[in-house]
Amino acid sequence: MLGFVWLGLRLRNQRMRILLGENWGGIRQISRDLGIGVLFLIVANLVLSLISHLLKAAPNAATLGLLPHTPAEIAVFSLLTVTAGICEEMIFRGYLQRQFSAFFRSVAAGVVLQGIMFGASHGYQTSKFMLIIFVYGLMFGLLAQSRRSLRPGMFAHFLQDLITGIAAGRFMK
Numbered sequence: 358m359l360g361f362v363w364l365g366l367r368l369r370n371q372r373m374r375i376l377l378g379e380n381w382g383g384i385r386q387i388s389r390d391l392g393i394g395v396l397f398l399i400v401a402n403l404v405l406s407l408i409s410h411l412l413k414a415a416p417n418a419a420t421l422g423l424l425p426h427t428p429a430e431i432a433v434f435s436l437l438t439v440t441a442g443i444c445e446e447m448i449f450r451g452y453l454q455r456q457f458s459a460f461f462r463s464v465a466a467g468v469v470l471q472g473i474m475f476g477a478s479h480g481y482q483t484s485k486f487m488l489i490i491f492v493y494g495l496m497f498g499l500l501a502q503s504r505r506s507l508r509p510g511m512f513a514h515f516l517q518d519l520i521t522g523i524a525a526g527r528f529m530k
Contacts, residue, residue, distance in 0.1 A: 359444045362452045376451030377507050393504065394512030401496050401513070405489055414485035416529070424526035434522055442515030449475045449494060450501040450510060468498035 363373060408414075425434035449471045458467025476491030497510045504510075 358448050362448055365452075373447070376447050376455075387508075390504075390506065390508040391512050393500075393509040394516065397496070397500055397509060398513040398517055401493060402517075404496070405493055408489050408492060409485075412485045412488065414483065414489060416486070416525075417483050419481045420483075420486070421529060424522060424529065426526050431523060431526070434526075435519060438515050438518035438522065441518050442511045442513075445475070446497070446501070446507045446511045446514055449478075450497055451507050454498050454501065464502060468495060468502060471498055 362376075366373060366375065425431040453474060454467045454471040456467075457470040458464050461467065461470075472491050472494035475494030475497075476487045479487055479490045482490070497514065500510050500513075501507055
Protein backbone atom coordinates (compact mmCIF):
# COMPACT_ATOMS: atom_id res chain seq x y z
CA MET A 358 0.00 0.00 0.00
CA LEU A 359 2.82 2.39 0.77
CA GLY A 360 4.06 1.83 -2.78
CA PHE A 361 0.70 3.05 -4.13
CA VAL A 362 0.90 6.09 -1.88
CA TRP A 363 4.43 6.77 -3.13
CA LEU A 364 3.30 6.39 -6.75
CA GLY A 365 0.35 8.74 -6.25
CA LEU A 366 2.57 11.36 -4.66
CA ARG A 367 5.19 10.91 -7.36
CA LEU A 368 2.59 11.47 -10.10
CA ARG A 369 1.75 14.78 -8.42
CA ASN A 370 5.43 15.73 -8.05
CA GLN A 371 5.27 15.41 -4.26
CA ARG A 372 7.73 13.72 -1.92
CA MET A 373 6.96 11.24 0.86
CA ARG A 374 8.32 13.81 3.30
CA ILE A 375 5.07 15.75 2.93
CA LEU A 376 3.31 12.98 4.89
CA LEU A 377 5.68 13.06 7.85
CA GLY A 378 5.15 16.63 8.99
CA GLU A 379 8.01 18.79 10.17
CA ASN A 380 11.64 17.95 9.43
CA TRP A 381 13.78 16.04 11.89
CA GLY A 382 15.48 18.75 13.89
CA GLY A 383 18.15 16.82 15.70
CA ILE A 384 18.35 14.77 18.86
CA ARG A 385 16.27 17.23 20.88
CA GLN A 386 13.22 16.96 18.60
CA ILE A 387 13.64 13.20 18.24
CA SER A 388 13.75 12.86 22.04
CA ARG A 389 10.67 15.08 22.39
CA ASP A 390 8.74 13.01 19.85
CA LEU A 391 9.82 9.76 21.50
CA GLY A 392 8.66 11.11 24.87
CA ILE A 393 5.32 12.20 23.43
CA GLY A 394 4.98 8.77 21.82
CA VAL A 395 5.66 6.99 25.13
CA LEU A 396 3.15 9.19 27.03
CA PHE A 397 0.59 8.58 24.29
CA LEU A 398 1.25 4.84 24.53
CA ILE A 399 0.62 4.83 28.29
CA VAL A 400 -2.68 6.68 27.98
CA ALA A 401 -3.77 4.66 24.93
CA ASN A 402 -3.03 1.36 26.67
CA LEU A 403 -5.11 2.36 29.68
CA VAL A 404 -8.05 3.21 27.41
CA LEU A 405 -7.63 0.14 25.21
CA SER A 406 -7.21 -2.20 28.19
CA LEU A 407 -10.49 -0.93 29.62
CA ILE A 408 -12.27 -1.46 26.28
CA SER A 409 -10.70 -4.89 25.89
CA HIS A 410 -11.81 -5.85 29.40
CA LEU A 411 -15.37 -4.61 28.81
CA LEU A 412 -15.59 -6.50 25.50
CA LYS A 413 -13.92 -9.60 26.97
CA ALA A 414 -11.68 -9.64 23.89
CA ALA A 415 -9.34 -12.59 23.44
CA PRO A 416 -6.85 -13.15 20.60
CA ASN A 417 -7.76 -15.76 18.00
CA ALA A 418 -5.54 -18.52 16.62
CA ALA A 419 -4.42 -16.36 13.66
CA THR A 420 -3.15 -13.66 15.99
CA LEU A 421 -1.49 -16.12 18.36
CA GLY A 422 0.23 -17.74 15.37
CA LEU A 423 1.97 -14.47 14.55
CA LEU A 424 3.66 -14.14 17.94
CA PRO A 425 7.43 -14.67 18.08
CA HIS A 426 8.88 -17.36 20.34
CA THR A 427 12.45 -18.12 19.25
CA PRO A 428 15.32 -15.62 19.07
CA ALA A 429 15.20 -15.73 15.24
CA GLU A 430 11.44 -15.08 15.26
CA ILE A 431 11.93 -12.19 17.67
CA ALA A 432 14.59 -10.67 15.39
CA VAL A 433 12.32 -10.89 12.34
CA PHE A 434 9.32 -9.70 14.36
CA SER A 435 11.33 -6.68 15.52
CA LEU A 436 12.00 -5.67 11.92
CA LEU A 437 8.32 -6.18 11.12
CA THR A 438 7.31 -3.83 13.94
CA VAL A 439 9.59 -1.11 12.59
CA THR A 440 7.99 -1.35 9.16
CA ALA A 441 4.48 -1.48 10.66
CA GLY A 442 5.13 1.61 12.75
CA ILE A 443 6.43 3.57 9.79
CA CYS A 444 4.27 2.26 6.96
CA GLU A 445 0.93 2.09 8.76
CA GLU A 446 1.33 5.60 10.14
CA MET A 447 2.27 6.97 6.72
CA ILE A 448 -0.62 5.16 5.01
CA PHE A 449 -3.42 5.70 7.51
CA ARG A 450 -2.55 8.95 9.29
CA GLY A 451 -0.24 10.52 6.73
CA TYR A 452 -2.10 9.76 3.53
CA LEU A 453 -5.65 8.51 4.11
CA GLN A 454 -6.46 10.88 6.95
CA ARG A 455 -5.36 13.85 4.87
CA GLN A 456 -7.21 12.63 1.79
CA PHE A 457 -10.46 11.99 3.68
CA SER A 458 -10.16 15.32 5.48
CA ALA A 459 -9.69 17.16 2.18
CA PHE A 460 -12.41 15.22 0.34
CA PHE A 461 -15.04 15.72 3.05
CA ARG A 462 -13.64 19.11 4.12
CA SER A 463 -13.65 17.86 7.68
CA VAL A 464 -10.74 16.90 9.90
CA ALA A 465 -13.13 14.87 12.07
CA ALA A 466 -14.27 12.86 9.05
CA GLY A 467 -10.64 12.22 8.11
CA VAL A 468 -9.79 10.99 11.60
CA VAL A 469 -12.86 8.74 11.84
CA LEU A 470 -12.62 7.28 8.33
CA GLN A 471 -8.93 6.43 8.59
CA GLY A 472 -9.71 4.84 11.98
CA ILE A 473 -12.41 2.69 10.38
CA MET A 474 -10.01 1.62 7.64
CA PHE A 475 -7.27 0.95 10.19
CA GLY A 476 -9.60 -1.27 12.22
CA ALA A 477 -10.88 -3.03 9.08
CA SER A 478 -7.33 -3.68 7.89
CA HIS A 479 -6.85 -5.83 10.97
CA GLY A 480 -9.71 -8.11 9.95
CA TYR A 481 -7.64 -11.23 10.57
CA GLN A 482 -8.22 -10.57 14.26
CA THR A 483 -11.62 -10.91 15.94
CA SER A 484 -14.36 -8.33 15.44
CA LYS A 485 -13.81 -7.22 19.05
CA PHE A 486 -10.16 -6.51 18.31
CA MET A 487 -11.13 -4.70 15.11
CA LEU A 488 -13.25 -2.37 17.27
CA ILE A 489 -10.38 -1.88 19.72
CA ILE A 490 -7.98 -1.19 16.84
CA PHE A 491 -10.49 1.28 15.35
CA VAL A 492 -10.39 3.22 18.65
CA TYR A 493 -6.60 2.98 18.61
CA GLY A 494 -6.63 4.37 15.06
CA LEU A 495 -8.80 7.27 16.21
CA MET A 496 -6.34 8.01 18.97
CA PHE A 497 -3.40 7.86 16.55
CA GLY A 498 -5.32 10.14 14.18
CA LEU A 499 -5.89 12.70 16.92
CA LEU A 500 -2.22 12.52 17.89
CA ALA A 501 -1.09 13.08 14.30
CA GLN A 502 -3.54 15.94 13.86
CA SER A 503 -2.62 17.66 17.11
CA ARG A 504 1.14 17.28 16.61
CA ARG A 505 1.09 17.94 12.85
CA SER A 506 3.64 15.15 12.64
CA LEU A 507 3.63 11.38 12.33
CA ARG A 508 6.82 10.84 14.31
CA PRO A 509 5.32 10.48 17.83
CA GLY A 510 2.78 8.02 16.44
CA MET A 511 5.47 6.08 14.60
CA PHE A 512 7.46 5.72 17.81
CA ALA A 513 4.35 4.70 19.78
CA HIS A 514 3.15 2.27 17.11
CA PHE A 515 6.55 0.59 16.87
CA LEU A 516 6.94 0.31 20.65
CA GLN A 517 3.39 -1.00 21.10
CA ASP A 518 3.81 -3.72 18.50
CA LEU A 519 7.30 -4.67 19.66
CA ILE A 520 6.66 -4.84 23.39
CA THR A 521 3.21 -6.42 23.13
CA GLY A 522 4.31 -8.95 20.53
CA ILE A 523 7.41 -10.08 22.39
CA ALA A 524 5.66 -10.17 25.78
CA ALA A 525 2.65 -12.04 24.37
CA GLY A 526 4.94 -14.48 22.56
CA ARG A 527 6.74 -15.15 25.81
CA PHE A 528 3.70 -15.57 28.04
CA MET A 529 0.93 -16.76 25.69
CA LYS A 530 1.70 -20.21 24.39
